Amino acid sequence: MITCVRGTRDILPDEIHLWHLVERESAAIFDRYGFEELRLPIFEVTELFARGIGDTTDIVEKEMYTFTDRNDQSLTLRPEGTASLVRAYIQHQLYKDGGTRKLYYAGPMFRYERPQKGRYRQFYQIGAEVLGPDSPGVEAEVIDMLMLLMDRLGIGDTRLWINSIGCPACRPAFLAVLQEREQAAAGRLCADCVRRIAANPLRVLDCKNPDCQDTINSLPSILDYLCAPCRSHHERLKKHLGLLGIAYHENPRMVRGLDYYVKTTFEITSGALGAQNSLLGGGRYDGLVEQLGGPPTHGFGFALGLDRFVLALPEAVRAGSRPVPDVHLAPLGETAQELAQVVAARLRRAGFAVSQDFQDRSLKSHLRHANRLGVPRVVIIGDAEAEAGQAALKSLITGDQILVPLTELEAVLRQQPAEKE
Template sequence: MLTTRPRGTADILPGQIENWQYIEGMAAQVCREYGYREIRTPIFEHTELFVRGVGDTTDIVEKEMYTFQDRGERSITLRPEGTASVVRAYLENKLYAGPQPVKVYYIGPMFRYDRPQAGRYRQFHQFGVEVFGAQQPTVDAEVMALAMDFYARLGLTNLELHINSLGCPTCRTTVRDKLQQYFQPMLGELCPNCQSRYDRNPLRILDCKSSRCTELALDAPTTADCLCSDCQAHFEQVQLYMQDLGIPYVLDKQLVRGLDYYTHTAFEIMAPGIGAQSSVGGGGRYNGLIEACGGPSTPGIGFALGLERILLALEKSGKLPQIQARPLVYLIAAGDRAVRSSFSLLARLRAAGIAADMDYQGRSLKAQMKYAGKLGVRYAVITGEDELQRGSVMLRDMNAGEQREIPVGEVINTLGNR
């Protein structure tokens, strides 16, 4: 139907968008303070970027991508996540040739064909950061600190930060062998997806949402049990820096994240009480991703936070700000000459940076006053024939219910001072 939006999408209406703008503004402010600059990438990319970057054994690539042929018979995919696109932009625009590390952030829509549920949509929005060219564990700590700082400024303090290390490719080979040995006797009991992952990427089995697979994996070997000495040392340093910052965390050996490109530090942020899916974001290191996409060997780390999930968490915790976009001033005019005078004054108020509006429906004076009350404006500027002759207006404080007459030339200064 032409009047029904596609399943898994949402209209963000006036009265709602102000909360989105508040969150996005807070994200931009935090990023500026941490030295991150904004980047914007296309909403669609060549499909191969995500197959190679995200991983062909992930649920995203196997089941969730919006992929189509364009008119040039090229395979195009609406971006299901932000990191691969930012990596592509880093390489294509030769950002690696400039000062390192490169620290960027993005805010925008992503697309996955998934089952819609509370706070999860097929078109959803993410705030993410990426750091390229820095290997030190201090960067791991900074990225997690930025995420937790962002949440704290929004008023979300009941969150749990879960961290783990996925190790390097050598560690992954070790854990792969051990997982295959562990799951081999019970291969027939795994779900069809996990049976196919057994040979290709058994680590994905640990991320399966099937209750039976989760039960079978309870005693499975973990990446934390298979870390080499260098990876273990890196992860210990990350934890020390987190302790120095006073940021509590939970060591979660079962945490593997849902994308193939993660290495070393991985983390997820949980908001208890927002539903079965309590994650509000996460991320980690991806030291091999840039090389896998055709670039030089470059360390990377980042996170992505779901804005819909953040809004849901704010609502559930009673921290959702009550923001209403409304004009500060409403101009009320009685008569044609007063309308012309008010329309001219309206332009001058806006030029002075004062939010103002007026009637456009030819309402009566009484109806205009009533409408101004419904809008919730702070001041009404009333002009009639008598005021025009005296070169003045009536300035009414709608909250106090008081009004006084002032010269029309003093309106802007009077309102500006207030």
């Protein structure tokens, strides 16, 4: 048997309505905030990601699906969406079309990682980006949009974490101090931390080893080393969040895995997810457009993990049943099948969701089947009905049954809408 490859999965009809729900709500809410969708290719030239994400990040160093096509060009299945979006923004000169562009995308991303709860090699993201303005108000607006989305989906038990990781003007000085202090404290840190001191001193702050926590807490905070513009930006963001009544946790130890972030970074975690508890994450990337060959442009955005949103949906929503037809046709015999087919076509054109059973089964079997489907009403057409040009319309909720001329079925169904379960 051939199965889907490791880290990929089939999303079956039982689950897909949850995905539709998240996709529908996201699109509706993003639209309300003025975001426009664009669709991006699933693979790009490898260089785009190396330059955009940073070629020393884990993603680029060891997680990309890179291959050579028949023209010996190095291509990569996209591991994230922002680089592609910015490429499109530059390629089509969207910056010439007004000051601010608000764009969003959705689709599969690919990273070669060990699969785990909420982590797959092909996973799905919806991301939105605001290109143009530098305002903390934009950041608060985007976060507000996400709060509304999660509220609409019933996703609770979440926390918003914010941080500022400074900018090229202030971060290098902080990193130098941090590294120095970490080296001095190396004796009290775990082996992983010691290794990170040289490789990526920021990562030490993110260590979860309980024995390291006291030491890490004594390390300097980036927030104390921000330059004046960064500090002001951060304070204004907090003020805007306060105005919107959005609760946040400031976390100077939060670190992002992509090189392009500056100033504001944020993340929303969920208690419903397990170890991979990040529902979404994002931040500001003021230098990225320029770095990829565009004009100097401010950028702010996020990506949300669709797989994780679906996992975090509350039980009440998850338990929601699949959509069921409005009416089920149960024809008995060949003549009745033919009649029913025509009836089904007519009812569908009239807007009803109709299922017709083409299996030659007993009436009892038809009804049992309809009952399992949760269909509220069944149209029974047997020999007697067929001859008289009628059908028996039975409600599976009340058990009532009436004879209706086939030509009037549509009108009767419309007049007496049945309550679904």
